[in-house]
Amino acid sequence: MVRKVVRGFYAVAYAVKLCRPAVICAYPITPQTEIVENLATMYANGELGNCQYITAESEFGAASILVGASATGARTFTATCSQGLILMSEVLWNAAGMRLPIVMVIANRSLSAPLSIWNDHQDSMAMRDACIIQVYVENNQEAHDMIPQAYKIAENKDVMLPFMVCMDGYKLTHAYEPVDLLEQETVDSFLPPYDPPIKLTTKDPLTFGCYAPPHCYMEFRVVMQRAMMRAKKVMEEVFKEWAELTGRNWGGLIATDYMDNAETAVVAMGSVVGLVREVVEEMRKDGKKVGLVKIRSFRPFPTEELRKVMKDVENIVVFERAVSFGYEGPVSIDLKSALFGHSNAKVYSFAVGLGGRDIPRDLIRKCINNAIEGKVDEGFHFEGVKEFEEVII
């Protein structure tokens, strides 16, 4: 193992290389571009073995190329975000329905309009219902570690679904952090070559992507839901195996800190977790019974895990990085649904840092304190917003 100070995009690209993908295809989009640029450099230097690296004409094309490649039995990779992810969305729904374990990294970025290249989670949240596994990572080591795990989970015969590793654009992709880079032998011992149970081959001709009239469509959706639910168990097993192999334990579908006897649980996903953890630690030192719940897997949603850990809490504070317009923050929506009938805790939902707005430590502390002290109403709030006058013309 070599510890190096690298940027997030390199940590990801290097891990992808170690997974020996057969086809990589992407279209550049900020702030993802450096991931595929690094892979392109490796390809140009002959470091990717027999891998085919294709620069597509659009993200839509990139996703489509990977559908063809994955169905033919190739391990595939792409990275995208924001407008690119939304452009891919038709194909990604299709890939999930065809049960193709395409692994992609989403360098989370906001959506237009107005145009913004900066970070929030609106892009991946828009893909929430597509039957794609979504794991959000906190730092670049976790991003690096998630790549081999993503392949192992996605390609498990009980799962066979696309996988999105969501890492915050710029905040992680462009951050320099020390990362223990994996060895090829470690990854080879963990991740077997991709050998799908069925594939496109002239030796055994099969029809992929059939159409299903009403008398047979629904069963396809039933098995997709089953695969997602089975993925929970597979993920727990793979996470455990990873911890034993590398000594780095990132937790299960959720990870918790200071949740023993906590009266207030603070929920977050992605890079903001690091900051929230520090604030929780400080508050603990001040004698406040606060704990942290980091949601790692947003799909499948960790319903049982959240019920268990939230059993005795009085307040739940959720930091949202996206909005379900016309309702509230998407994490709170699912959390409340999971806890319905299992908890009487008050849920406070704070949207912070949309479009890359800075998220100061004081803001996090203020939101948690306000909830604990009952200074804000339950429900959904935007925080860190300037005073402004809305003009309706």
Added chain:
Amino acid sequence: MKFFFSSGHGACPGCSLPIAVKNVLYALEGKCFVVNPTGCLEIISSQYDRSAWGVPYIHSVFENAAAVAAGIDAALKALGRKDEGHVVVFAGDGATADIGIGCLSGMFDRNHDVLYICLDNEAYQNTGNQQSGLTPPGSNTTTTPAGKILPGKIGRKKDMVAFALAHKIPYVATASVAYPNDIRRKVKRAVEFEGAKYIQILCPCVTGWGINSNETIKVARLAVETALYPIVEYENGELVRVRKIKERKPVEEYLKIQRRFRHLFKHPKGREIIEELQRIADENAKRFGLDE
């Protein structure tokens, strides 16, 4: 006998698509991967549990067949399985010239080893005859209906042969289901070239064009004999062969037996359109030297 495209599929009586598909698969001896975007062919052949395909087949979405084919090509290369077969796309004219043209351009540009076949029935026929970029002028479609003022489609048929040639791909040709030997010969010739190949096959649609189901081949032949559908063949950008016409027929002969053009013979602007179509045919004959 091993089947490549089985009978019992859902095509209309007289449909030309199975003629084209069977001849292509026959020419390749079934040694191929088929990519098929959403459309007539997909719907008639790929229902769950009733697939007509005896070759590996994939349908993804409407506008991405060229990209899916590129992905299969890449995977076969990466996995050392190129000898398994050719990658073939069967796409309709709408999937090719309209909604899928971006992916098609990308595939041509990267010059993937893919044979792309456009089954040109000149409109979105699966959904009941809506105009596409390959619908000819004057055609009465449900989205360009002949009305009191408008005489059907305004504008020309998109020149996809020129589009393909502009990408400098090694092989570009047109064909018609009226000449199945020509289809088979062209397919065999096309796959001798490494890289992207484009063959556009005229496939009359019984319901959309409003023809008798026993006149599919007759209409497909008349399109060629009037020079409205020139049969051409390019290798590495050079025109190497055209189908010559012994006695070129006036376009009216082709138009009058199709419901989609019938209004032209009584519509106030019909004569103008017929003259325009004749002008297009004359241009084709001159440009490609079709008259014998």
